[in-house]
Amino acid sequence: MSEIFNNLFSKAKDLADLTGKKAGEIIDVSKIKISIAEINSEIKKNHEEIGKLYYDMEINGNDNLALMNTLIEDINQKKEKISNLNERYEELKNVIVCPNCKTKNESESIYCTKCGEKIN
Numbered sequence: 001m002s003e004i005f006n007n008l009f010s011k012a013k014d015l016a017d018l019t020g021k022k023a024g025e026i027i028d029v030s031k032i033k034i035s036i037a038e039i040n041s042e043i044k045k046n047h048e049e050i051g052k053l054y055y056d057m058e059i060n061g062n063d064n065l066a067l068m069n070t071l072i073e074d075i076n077q078k079k080e081k082i083s084n085l086n087e088r089y090e091e092l093k094n095v096i097v098c099p100n101c102k103t104k105n106e107s108e109s110i111y112c113t114k115c116g117e118k119i120n
C-alpha cells in the first residue's frame, strides 16, 4: 500500500477508536473506500499503458492489440469489482452491527432488535 493509503487507513482507525462501539463497522467501511481508490488508480495505470501501446503501434508499427485487449479486459474486471464494493459499501453504510450479538440493525436504531443492547 502507498503512503497515502496507509495514512488514510490510520486516520480511519483513530476515528474508529474515538467512536468506540462503532469501531468495527467504521473500519470495514473505510477499508472498502480504500480498496475502491486503489482499484481506480490501477485502472488509471491501465489506461496510460493502453495509450502508450497505441502510440507505439502507430509510430513504430508494433502489433500491440493483444496486449491492449488484455488490459481492457482487466479494466472491465476491475470496474466490476468496484461496483460490487460500492454495493457492499451502501449496505454497510446504513447498518450498525450490535456489539453484543453481532446482529445488523438499521443505522438509526437506538436498541438492537435482537438482544435489546443500546447501540446508539
Ligand SMILES: [Zn+2]
Binding pocket: 098, 099, 100, 101, 102, 103, 112, 113, 114, 115, 116, 117
Ligand atoms: Zn444485539
